[in-house]
Amino acid sequence: MLQATPLTEGWTLRHEGDALPAAVPGCVHTDLLAAGVIPDPFLGRNETEVAWVGRRDWTYERELPATNGHEQADLVFDGLDTVAEILLDGRVLGRTRNMHRAHRFDVTGLSGRLSVRFVSAYAEAEAVRGKVGERPGAYAEPFQYLRKMACSFGWDWGPTLVTAGMWRPVRLERWSTARIARVRPVVTVEDGLGRVELAVEVERTRVEAPLVVEARVGGERARAEIDGTAGTVRLQVPRPRLWWPRGYGEQPLYDVELTLLHEDRELDVWRRRIGFRTVELDxxxxxxxxxxxxxxxxxxxxxxxxxxxxxxxxxxxxxxxxxxxxxxxxxxxxxxxxxxxxxxxxxxxxxxxxxxxxxxxxxxxxxxxxxxxxxxxxxxxxxxxxxxxxxxxxxxxxxxxxxxxxxxxxxxxxxxxxxxxxxxxxxxxxxxxxxxxxxxxxxxxxxxxxxxxxxxxxxxxxxxxxxxxxxxxxxxxxxxxxxxxxxxxxxxxxxxxxxxxxxxxxxxxxxxxxxxxxxxxxxxxxxxxxxxxxxxxxxxxxxxxxxxxxxxxxxxxxxxxxxxxxxxxxxxxxxxxxxxxxxxxxxxxxxxxxxxxxxxxxxxxxxxxxxxxxxxxxxxxxxxxGRALVVVNQAAEEWTGAVRLRRMSVEGAVIGEAEVGFRAGRRAVAEVAVARELEPVGAKEFLVADADGLRAVHFPAPDRDIPYPRPEFDVSVAPGAVTVTARTLVRDLLLQADRLDPEARADRGLVTLLPGERVTIGVSGWRTPDPDAVRSALFCMEPHR
Structure with missing residues (x-):
């Protein structure tokens, strides 16, 4: 049976002649942070203080454990960021230049000092640019010249922190006879029948050994022979439960297990979860x-x-x-x-x-x-x-x-x-x-x-x-x-x-x-x-x-x-x-x-x-x-009811109102006409529509022109809750709970209250409820200053 040994411990990072402890998976920045060599780049303007890291070459080292006991031993990197040379006692095992790929190297019978040398991503990008020529881009950094996470080089929301390192797991795999190299699962549903086709590729040490794959899913089993280095096993699952997006149904998942066998001896196993569903793009x-x-x-x-x-x-x-x-x-x-x-x-x-x-x-x-x-x-x-x-x-x-x-x-x-x-x-x-x-x-x-x-x-x-x-x-x-x-x-x-x-x-x-x-x-x-x-x-x-x-x-x-x-x-x-x-x-x-x-x-x-x-x-x-209320119903059931429409003044008076029935089919949109006499006029009026606990509010003027009253409201505090009762119009009330405590969270955001209405805001992570602090953490629209 294939044996996998994680290589997460014992790595060091070479920095100016010193060997720093290194974490794998990880990267140079996180190792330097842990060692106290660089400041946190998220704080202040420290990002600029660590820019030198992305311009350097870096080397990780550790001892490679014994590789004997099986016919084949592979050193496997699930992710190397990005341009690396892998050496064992100075002998080059291989080179990589793609962060988005895994890499595998034969180390059968080998041992010694393992080194992974990373070239600066800048140096590689500039070398490729010199070879293929300049290409335009939205940013000056040269991210398009190598297969690396582009936003490492900064974006219009992100810092420029050009990384290097073993960012995904590293392991030693030892195996004999054969191993599973790749399984390509094609899952389809037709006429109430789920079909699973597993295209299997194997790598061998012995060409003549007869191989079989056995698969199971949803209680069904099937076997197939491997012809050379490939084979396909097919299964059918009667009446599978369909996987749906949230809000449309449930998400049943089926375990799939595929075992590679030689004379009924297990050599390797591949396990995943699948779901049965169809998808089209119209x-x-x-x-x-x-x-x-x-x-x-x-x-x-x-x-x-x-x-x-x-x-x-x-x-x-x-x-x-x-x-x-x-x-x-x-x-x-x-x-x-x-x-x-x-x-x-x-x-x-x-x-x-x-x-x-x-x-x-x-x-x-x-x-x-x-x-x-x-x-x-x-x-x-x-x-x-x-x-x-x-x-x-x-x-x-x-x-x-x-x-x-x-x-x-x-x-x-x-x-x-x-x-x-x-x-x-x-x-x-x-x-x-x-x-x-x-x-x-x-x-x-x-x-x-x-x-x-x-x-x-x-x-x-x-x-x-x-x-x-x-x-x-x-x-x-x-x-x-x-x-x-x-x-x-x-x-x-x-x-x-x-x-x-x-x-x-x-x-x-x-x-x-x-x-x-x-x-x-x-x-x-x-x-x-x-x-x-x-x-x-x-x-x-x-x-x-x-x-x-x-x-x-x-x-x-x-x-x-x-x-x-x-x-x-x-x-x-x-x-x-x-x-x-x-x-x-x-x-x-x-x-x-x-x-x-x-x-x-x-x-x-x-x-x-x-x-x-x-x-x-x-x-x-x-x-x-415009002059319509739109009722959007993405639910699976028809939505029928009545909407209450109110034309109001900012002082809280109801100028006109009506109740209008509506009907929106499942996954459908319906419109309800708003009578002309309910349309708000000028900056002092607005329209409110309420139905089944939902509300839409329309102010026809920008806030700078609206003569808001000075907001008046009462506040009461209980463990885990803040209740606000409005005595005037209170538009876009917001409790910034993190001002109460950095760990505090509110369960709602902006809310508009009409005179006499109240809202209770749930607050979690608030260690010491303080009514005075709540007032300073509440914001809403106010009269212009």
């Missing part, structure tokens, strides 16, 4: 253009999505528990689709396992983003090899429903001035329209592939044409008011978003000492977007009087603006289902403390946007659009 043309609708088990979906970035600049620090916490947060916000963005990595099995269990659909980008990528060697061969490895590695996961060729590169070629600069040089089109669709079609024919995001489906249309395929909406954040989201109805919005700073306690930890200010050196260092603070200011000034010199008010208003902006887009686009078939918010998470588009900040704290997503991504939603 891109048919219609009167609006051409669609982009995911269909799972025959059910057409409006995808309620978020974009996912690597949750840490040092991915080896992301534990199974951390993946699950972050993805449970996503599910708790009503999310049913997570897009793994192309500037990051193929995530670990822990990520996809959690998505399988939580019913989160996964849209997986291949790792290409925001640059022209050379198609010459040494990159081309690495791209195909990594694609083949990772497609097969991730195939068992029912949550994975879409392969995407790249992020914004087709768009960049057309609109960002790349085409004339390239002058005919390769830029990645051959990957996105050639290599990658061929690999997916050959290895994973059950899943759809799209060439990029955004992508209109062909060069006949602009790559970012909202009427065709996927669309990225960034003109709004960069240049316009978020009201402009309502000007178009894209077929599928794969990226859009609005910035806000992280939670107060996160900023306090990241920027210790002194007073916080929006334009302080520390705050500006933790704002990576081009003119980010300028865009935040202009976005505020369209709606509010800018709070000059008042950091607390600036912090609150930017959080409000972020939540309102994203909600404006989602409410509008959901109201146009099925023409628009999905929104994927940029972004769910942050990898460090930073002002960004995230709903969950770099310390894992939920911003008001997170709670707003819970509202606008719920199965049922009310939204006011």
């Amino acid at each position: 891109r048919r043309a219609d009167e609006h253009g051409s669609g982009f609708t995911l269909v799972v088990n025959g059910e057409r979906l409006f995808a309620r999505g978020v974009n996912w970035i690597p949750d840490d600049p040092f991915p080896s620090r992301i534990t199974r528990e951390r993946y699950r916490e972050r993805l449970r947060q996503a599910a708790g916000a009503g999310v049913d689709l997570v897009r793994v963005w192309g500037g990051g990595i193929y995530e670990s099995e822990d990520f996809y396992d959690a998505c399988d269990e939580l019913g989160l659909l996964v849209w997986q980008d291949f790792p290409f983003a925001c640059a022209a990528y050379p198609e010459e060697q040494p990159l081309r061969g690495e791209v195909e090899a990594e694609a083949r490895e990772n497609v097969v590695r991730l195939m068992p996961h029912p949550s994975l429903v879409l392969w995407n060729g790249n992020n914004e590169n087709l768009w960049g070629f057309r609109d960002w001035g790349w085409e004339p600069r390239l002058a005919g040089d390769s830029w990645g089109e051959g990957y996105y329209l050639g290599v990658l669709p061929r690999v997916v079609a050959e290895l994973d024919p059950t899943r759809p592939y799209t060439a990029g995001s955004p992508w209109s489906g062909s060069w006949e249309h602009h790559p970012n044409d909202p009427a065709h395929g996927t669309h990225h909406s960034w003109d709004v954040w960069n240049r316009e008011d978020y009201a402009e989201y309502r000007a178009t109805v894209p077929r599928f919005v794969a990226e859009f978003g609005w910035q806000a700073p992280p939670a107060y306690a996160t900023l306090r930890r990241a920027l210790p000492g002194g007073e916080l200010a929006a334009d302080s050196p520390g705050m500006l260092h933790h704002q990576k977007a081009d003119d980010g603070n300028g865009k935040l200011r202009r976005g505020l000034e369209r709606h509010f009087a800018f709070p000059e010199g008042d950091f607390d008010r600036w912090h609150y208003l930017t959080q409000v603006n972020q939540a309102r902006a994203v909600a404006a887009g989602i409410e509008h686009w959901r109201s146009h289902w099925p023409r628009c078939a999905g929104t994927v918010v940029w972004q769910l998470n942050d990898c460090w403390p930073v002002t960004s588009w995230a709903a969950i900040d770099g310390d894992g704290r939920e911003k008001p946007l997170y709670h707003e997503l819970r509202r606008v991504y719920a199965d049922r939603l009310l939204t006011l659009r």
